Amino acid sequence: MYSTFAASTDADALEESAYLFNQSQHEFLSVPLSHENEHPKPHAPATVAMSGLNGLMYGQYSESSSSSIQYGDTSSESQSRTSKAGFILQKPLPYVKTETISTQEFMAGSPGIFSYDSKPSSTPELPQISEATSGTHRSSTDPVKRKTIDFRANSSIPAALSWEEFARQSILAAESSRLNPFSLHPEEYKLLREHITHAQVTVYLNIRNAILRLWTKNPLVCVTLEEASGCARDKRYFGLAKVAYHWLLRNGYINYGCVEVPNTTGIAARAKAKTSRSKTILVIGAGMSGLGCARHLEGLFTQLGEQWVSRGEQPPQVIVLEGRPRVGGRVYSHPLRNQSGSNIPLGHRCTAEMGAQIVTGFEHGNPLNAIIRGQLAIPYHGLRDNTILYDHDGTIVDKSQDTLVEKLYNDILERASIYRNKPATFRTVEGDRNLILFGRDPSDSGGATISTLESSNTPLPANASTSASTTEEKPSSGVEKLAGRAYQLTAGFNPNISAVEAAMTMGWNLKYGSTTDRTLDLNSFAKSTDYPTLGQTMDDGIRQYQEILELKPRDLRLLNWHHANLEYANAANVNQLSLSGWDQDLGNEFEGEHTQIIGGYQQVPRGLWQCPGKLDIRFKTAVKSIQYNTDESHNGKAVRVLCTNGEVFDADQIVLTTPLGVLKSGSITFQPPLPDWKQGVIERMGFGLLNKVILVYEKAFWEPDRDMFGLLNEAEHRASLDQKDYASRRGRCYLFWNCIKTSGRPTLVALMAGDAAHYAEERSNDDLVKEVTGRLLRMFAPKIVPLPTETIVTRWRRDPFACGSYSYVGPKTQAGDYDVMAKSHGPLHFAGEATCGTHPATVHGAYLSGLRAAAEVVESMIGPIKITSPLVEKKVKLEHAPQTTPNGSRPDMKRAAGPGDSNLGTYSGDGSQRENPNSQRLRDEDYEARIIGAILTEIGERPIKPGRAGVNPFLLYTKDFWPICKKECDEARKAATGDVNAKASKTDVRTAVGLRWRMATDEVKKPYLDVTQRARDEAAAYAASYKDRVATWDKKAERIRHEFIQNNPPPGGNEELLNSRTAIEMGTGKRLRRT
């Protein structure tokens, strides 16, 4: 037959690095800007893109592009670089060697595409560091020239930005890092509570957010401690900056992924330690979690190497043991047999995704954003939600019927969501939101520490609170059919609406005799068993709706299509999903369009393996047994790992990233056996199955621009009205992905979800191809549907290195089980998607778990982040109070280093603090400051590039209706639980507001839409006049400068001053920022 069976363990899948970032793609790579690029030089195009998140982040792309293929992009220039073909072409990289780099060179770790020879890698405000790096490629083995390191308050805060704009960018950066910009992460809270006051929380958050701003602006360049210190407004806060920096660094919020990091250990110290022993960390598994962990460990050992060297040890070595002959694990892009006639950019091979395929949004915290778009600049294709559904007989389902049934499905889903577990709460402290919004520090940050206040009877300040989450609450974003993990309950639900009322509002016709107060009672299933499932409960809901509405077989097929979509997202039949916890990750979805990687998702794990230097991975080294010792007083290595190929490895600690399916299978034995709490959770958690039938054709017979199409399945008994008749078949080819734009050849991927995934494991390839072809024939008749030229069928359950597809929350899974999975046991650490409760079953979740495990390993070796005491020095009274010039500038802007600087003394190389800048420079700067003062006093700040209107009608509506919906939801929760004190969760309230908005008449919506439109018009008008206003401002500034110099001649002549402009006048730099 025509089919080829490809297994995820194929030996011919051995790594071929030639396909990794082939040199022919150089022009597509993101420009590895230093953090400097926020201050373009004069005559450079105005690239300071400060309008909205897109302008801030490298991920911006041209929305006007005619193609949806996008590349990572570092600046707002992308629009001007849009080619006719619609690709967003980058300028040739000035710093990438133009001669061809051979694969061998790349493999040998020679300076490859990521060298940036002529670019400084730090801010221009830190000339010493620039010197240290300019002209030479700073490799991880070259220590930073330590004697040149300098710490200067404010040096990482661009003067060109108003404080509000700076704050806005910093807040967005925190949100893009999954951190709440206005409150401490619970771990930060624990770390700091004994050391800082409530007011200092605000200072800390301002610094922390500003450090994240540096990182998110350009993750091709690591953030240094000096740059982090430059985020403090006063050197007294250098200690806070240091803690923030180390916390972000260790926990993988900055300097993660494929970025070169500086080695801070002196050459002499390292030479001395060379002869000494080093510890060994084994990472088992080279999937996204293992690679993420190993890469981050390497980075931390390089950046924090001094901690080991000072103890006479070398930094630990990291070895990855991988059973397969390739990296990526469940991210596997199988190369197609026929590579000719590819329609994707040169240098990318034609592949089919056997495992992960969709990046579920880059915005709002996806760590892969930095890696895919910011570091590796891998092209991707944005998916459009333009699904059409075919019925089982090949007819296209009417859109209005599809929408009607979808509303009904969401209504039942949301009625079932009342039984959802409440999210755990964590104690934390908030900063002063208003100050943070305006980029200000409190004027007085003294007082008692947080812990002192908490243990005293003194009433806590308003911002000392317990909070359930560490990320900003965000409204639900609308129903989507786009498959992928982020299938969320997006339509709102008002629990006070009876089923009949809801159905009428949706547009359903009622059966005769249905009274308006008739509603659903889901308690019979939800409360009758200890382990209720989502499927049983929803099917009961559907049955009850059938009593009210005349549901037809096609409606049942449509409802079951939605079940199949949930079964895809959860890799399990809905009857195996826990009612209370199946969507425990709700609220953590990312934002932005879903995308597919062009040329294969596996480029991402390959990048992590190879960039910036190769990780030590031992392929075909499957682990079969782990002997370990939890006794801390034990001498020698704590772990011995035995492999099926006979190799034995001794290690001090290991990070186990093998899939939950592998752990469940018992193919790895533990000596002693894992404790009950760990074995128990492995058994309780669900590990499900999803399979794919991939068909490659010579020519597309479908619409090439439609990214996917759905297919309804008939019940076991034709035209059945009984839900249970649909369960076994509903997931068969229920969705086809059209991968023509990403795989390089006309390729369809048919998803086999729920029970159908198991069916695919048992059927022969030929049977499956025949079945899928038959379905396609009906869908595309009278077109001729040829047989595929190549077929790939996945069977993830049979794969011994996966034993299934991904984890799900089964009926016996308990709240918090993902965290128990993540918990380490002695020298054994655990990572992998099934250990990431916030983003399970995803590539990004796996990656995040690797970062978490790396932080745990480091902490277990060198202890928690050290905090100096006092962390914030008391204000030093100056002998002379700072004088203010008539125009508001401060002559003492560059004060001598004070005691606060000592916090960072250990990083200053020879231990000495830097001297004052010379008095000549001070005088010049003071004079310039007076000029700037005169300009600002007369004409104010230079106009800032306008941002987006940022007004959203739904958010305005939410503001008004939140209290009403909250009250209603609280009542419903009380009724459902019988607990008079029960309160609805924020998610419930949000969904209720969502529904109300969706159901609202045009009249109700109008005022909100009008306000939004007005704001948008104003923003557009403001943007249109921006250029003129800037030109006028520049002219006036030039005039004021001249007048000032004429009237107040500076000592030593004025030639240069007359012709120069400060950064503020150019809207770019930062020197002489007003304080």
Ligand SMILES: Cc1cc2nc3c(=O)[nH]c(=O)nc-3n(C[C@H](O)[C@H](O)[C@H](O)COP(=O)(O)OP(=O)(O)OC[C@H]3O[C@@H](n4cnc5c(N)ncnc54)[C@H](O)[C@@H]3O)c2cc1C
């Ligand atoms: C069909 C399918 C579709 C998916 N679609 C998406 C999607 O669209 N979007 C998304 O975000 N996620 C998707 N996922 C989920 C995603 O692929 C996984 O969550 C993620 O890749 C898991 O990474 P991991 O590092 O935890 O595990 P893995 O990638 O499985 O890595 C574990 C590694 O351990 C190795 N290993 C196993 N046993 C041993 C042993 N005994 N000795 C040594 N090594 C061993 C394995 O070979 C593997 O390399 C999909 C998964 C599947 C299967």
